[in-house]
Amino acid sequence: MNPFIKNHKQKSIFVTAGYPKLDSLAGQIKLLEKYNIDFIEIGIPFSDPLADGPTIQKTSEVAIKNGMNLPLLFEQLAKIKTETPLVLMGYLNPVLTYGIEKFVSSCKDCGIASVILPDLSFEIYARFYKSIFDQYQLPISFLITPQTETERIEKMVTQCKESFIYLVSDNSTTGTDSEMNLNECRLKSIYALMDNTPLMIGFGIKTKSDIEKVHQFADGAIIGSAYLRALEVGTENAFLEQL
Amino acid sequence: MNSTIDTHIPDEMGFYGEFGGAFIPELLHPNVEELKTVYSNLKNDSSFKSDFLKLLSDYVGRPTPLYRSEKLSIEFGCEVYLKREDLNHTGAHKINNALGQILLAKKMGKVEIIAETGAGQHGVATATACALMGLRCKVFMGEIDIERQAPNVARMQFLGAEVIPAVSGSRTLKDATNEAIRYWINNPNSYYLIGSVVGPHPYPQIVADFQSIISEEIKKQLFEATGNMNPTKVIACVGGGSNAAGAFYHFYDQPEVELIAVEAAGLGLGSGKSAATSILGKPGVLHGSKTILMQNEFGQVTEPYSISAGLDYPGIGPLHAHSITTGRTIGVSVTDNEALEAAKSLSKNEGIIPALESAHALAALSKITLNSTDVVVVNLSGRGDKDMATYINHFTV
Numbered sequence: 305m306n307p308f309i310k311n312h313k314q315k316s317i318f319v320t321a322g323y324p325k326l327d328s329l330a331g332q333i334k335l336l337e338k339y340n341i342d343f344i345e346i347g348i349p350f351s352d353p354l355a356d357g358p359t360i361q362k363t364s365e366v367a368i369k370n371g372m373n374l375p376l377l378f379e380q381l382a383k384i385k386t387e388t389p390l391v392l393m394g395y396l397n398p399v400l401t402y403g404i405e406k407f408v409s410s411c412k413d414c415g416i417a418s419v420i421l422p423d424l425s426f427e428i429y430a431r432f433y434k435s436i437f438d439q440y441q442l443p444i445s446f447l448i449t450p451q452t453e454t455e456r457i458e459k460m461v462t463q464c465k466e467s468f469i470y471l472v473s474d475n476s477t478t479g480t481d482s483e484m485n486l487n488e489c490r491l492k493s494i495y496a497l498m499d500n501t502p503l504m505i506g507f508g509i510k511t512k513s514d515i516e517k518v519h520q521f522a523d524g525a526i527i528g529s530a531y532l533r534a535l536e537v538g539t540e541n542a543f544l545e546q547l
Numbered sequence: 548m549n550s551t552i553d554t555h556i557p558d559e560m561g562f563y564g565e566f567g568g569a570f571i572p573e574l575l576h577p578n579v580e581e582l583k584t585v586y587s588n589l590k591n592d593s594s595f596k597s598d599f600l601k602l603l604s605d606y607v608g609r610p611t612p613l614y615r616s617e618k619l620s621i622e623f624g625c626e627v628y629l630k631r632e633d634l635n636h637t638g639a640h641k642i643n644n645a646l647g648q649i650l651l652a653k654k655m656g657k658v659e660i661i662a663e664t665g666a667g668q669h670g671v672a673t674a675t676a677c678a679l680m681g682l683r684c685k686v687f688m689g690e691i692d693i694e695r696q697a698p699n700v701a702r703m704q705f706l707g708a709e710v711i712p713a714v715s716g717s718r719t720l721k722d723a724t725n726e727a728i729r730y731w732i733n734n735p736n737s738y739y740l741i742g743s744v745v746g747p748h749p750y751p752q753i754v755a756d757f758q759s760i761i762s763e764e765i766k767k768q769l770f771e772a773t774g775n776m777n778p779t780k781v782i783a784c785v786g787g788g789s790n791a792a793g794a795f796y797h798f799y800d801q802p803e804v805e806l807i808a809v810e811a812a813g814l815g816l817g818s819g820k821s822a823a824t825s826i827l828g829k830p831g832v833l834h835g836s837k838t839i840l841m842q843n844e845f846g847q848v849t850e851p852y853s854i855s856a857g858l859d860y861p862g863i864g865p866l867h868a869h870s871i872t873t874g875r876t877i878g879v880s881v882t883d884n885e886a887l888e889a890a891k892s893l894s895k896n897e898g899i900i901p902a903l904e905s906a907h908a909l910a911a912l913s914k915i916t917l918n919s920t921d922v923v924v925v926n927l928s929g930r931g932d933k934d935m936a937t938y939i940n941h942f943t944v
C-alpha cells in the first residue's frame with residue numbers, strides 16, 4: 305500500500321543529511337515525528353546542487369564538510385527505527401558513483417519509501433534505470449512544474465502510483481523569498497490528472513498559511529529551506545510548533 | 548555501431564555512446580525542449596545558415612589562415628600548420644559559437660542573454676554578440692577568475708555586459724556555470740548561451756556544429772596547400788572541448804586522421820593540482836550531461852587546477868568523453884610549465900603570442916611521436932593578450 309496517502313492533508317519537512325552536525329539525522333527524525341510530520345525528505349548533499357537556492361547550497365556544503373556521504377548515510381539510516389515514511393532526495397552523481405543498483409538495494413534495506421532524483425528526467429529514467437527500480441520495487445517520485453505537458457504528467461502519474469508526484473510551485477530554485485505563487489486554475493487541472501497518485505507541492509513554502517493554501521489543491525506540502533533556516537539559528541522547535 | 552563514423556553525432560536523446568543526454572531538473576525541461584525544436588528547424592534552413600556565414604566572414608574575419616610554421620616544421624621534422632583562430636574578432640574561436648547562438652536566440656525572440664565564462668573569452672564573445680544584436684547580456688564568472696582575468700572583465704563591461712561574480716563553491720568556471728543555470732531556472736525567458744560543448748542536449752551538438760567551421764576550413768586550406776584534404780594529426784586543447792570539437796569535426800569519419808585532445812595537467816598528474824579530466828576523472832553527471840568528471844570517491848565534484856582559466860573545468864564535453872573512451876581521440880596532458888615554455892617559444896620564433904589554453908596544444912607537439920611524413924595541424928584557439936600578466940610574471944621573476 306502506498307505510504308503517501310491520497311486525500312489526507314500531509315505536512316512534510318526536508319532536511320539535509322549531515323546538517324547541522326554529521327550525526328544530526330536520527331535526532332531530526334525524532335523531532336519531526338514528535339511534531340507529527342507525515343513524511344520526511346532526506347537530502348543527500350552534493351557539491352553542485354543546480355536546482356537549489358543559497359539555503360540548501362549552504363547546508364549541503366556544511367554537510368559535506370562534516371563528512372556526510374552515501375555509505376555513511378545508509379549506515380545511519382540502518383540504525384534508525386521510525387514509522388514515518390522516509391524519502392531520499394539527491395542529485396544523480398553521488399548515486400551513480402555509489403552504484404545505482406547498490407543504491408536502490410540499500411534504500412530497500414533501510415526501508416526508504418521513495419526517492420527523488422531531481423536531475424533525472426522521466427525519459428532517461430525510463431530508458432536506463434526503470435528496470436532496476438522495478439526489480440527492487442523501489443518507487444521513484446518525479447518532479448513536475450505547472451509547465452509540464454499533460455501527456456508527460458500522465459506517464460509519471462502511472463509510474464508513481466506507489467509514491468507521489470512532487471509539484472514545484474513556481475519556476476524557481478529552492479528557497480526563494482518571493483510570495484508563493486499558485487495558479488489555481490492550472491493546479492486544479494493538474495490535480496485532475498493524478499488518479500490515485502498523491503500530489504505534493506513544494507519549493508517556496510514557508511508558513512502555516514502557505515500550507516493551508518497548498519492543501520486546497522494537493523495532498524501535501526513540503527517545506528525545505530524555511531525549516532533549514534530555522535534549524536540554522538536553533539529555532540526549529542518554534543518553527544514546527546507554528547505549522 | 549561504427550564508433551569511428553558516428554562518434555560526433557548524438558542519438559535522439561543526445562547520447563554519444565554512454566555519454567551526453569539531458570540530465571536536467573524538470574524546471575528546465577521546457578527551455579531545453581524549445582531549444583531542441585527551434586534548432587532542429589533552423590539547422591538546415593538556408594537563410595539561417597547564410598546569415599551565420601555572412602557574420603563569420605564580414606564580422607569575424609573568417610576564414611582564418613592556415614599558416615605553415617617553418618620553424619616548428621624544422622624543429623619537429625614534419626609539416627606543422629597552425630589554424631589561426633587567434634585572428635578571429637575578439638581573439639578566440641569562442642565568437643563562432645556566440646554568433647551562431649545569438650542568431651538562434653534572436654529567432655526565439657529572446658531579449659536577455661546569459662552566459663558563464665572562465666577565462667573570459669566566451670564572456671567577451673557573448674558580450675560582443677549581444678552588443679551587435681542589441682540584446683541584454685549577463686555573464687557569470689567565478690570570483691577567482693574575475694581576479695585573474697581582469698582585462699577580459701573590463702572588456703565585457705565596456706561592451707555593455709553585466710559581469711556577475713559567482714561566489715558559491717570554488718568560485719571558478721564550474722560555479723559560474725551553476726549560477727548561470729540557476730539564473731536560467733529562475734528566469735526561463737532568458738537565453739542561456741553556453742560556451743563549450745557541454746551542458747544538456749542539444750547544447751553539445753549545437754556548439755560543435757557552430758565550431759565545425761574550423762575543420763571545414765582546414766580541409767579546404769590544406770587541400771590548396773598540399774593537394775590532400777586530410778592531415779595525419781589534428782591537435783587541440785580541451786577545456787570543455789569546443790575548439791577541439793570544431794577542429795576535429797570533419798575528420799571524425801576519416802580514420803586515417805589522428806585526433807589528439809590536450810588537457811591541462813596543471814602541476815602534474817599526480818600532484819593533486821590538475822585538470823586532466825579524461826585521465827583523472829570517472830563517468831558522472833554534471834551541468835546537465837553524463838560525461839567524464841573529476842570527483843572524489845563519494846561523487847562530489849573536485850576542484851580542478853590549471854594555470855589556464857579556460858582549461859580549469861572538472862568535466863569535458865560528452866562527445867570527447869565518448870571518443871576518448873572508444874579510442875577515436877587520443878588524450879594527452881601538458882603541464883603549466885610545458886605550456887608556458889611553448890607560449891614563449893612561439894612568441895619568440897614566430898611572432899605569435901598564443902593564449903595559455905592554445906599553448907597546451909602547441910606543447911603537445913613535444914609529447915607525441917612524429918615522423919617525417921606527418922602533416923600536423925595545431926588549432927591555435929586564441930591569442931595571448933589576456934595572459935600577458937601571467938607570462939610577464941612567470942618569465943621575469
Ligand SMILES: Cc1ncc(COP(=O)(O)O)c(C=O)c1O
Pocket residue numbers: 639640665666667668669742743744784785786787788789790791856857858902904905928929930
Ligand atoms: C583561447 C581558448 N582556447 C580554449 C579554451 C577552452 O575551451 P574549449 O575547450 O571549449 O575550446 C578557451 C576557454 O576559455 C579559450 O579562451
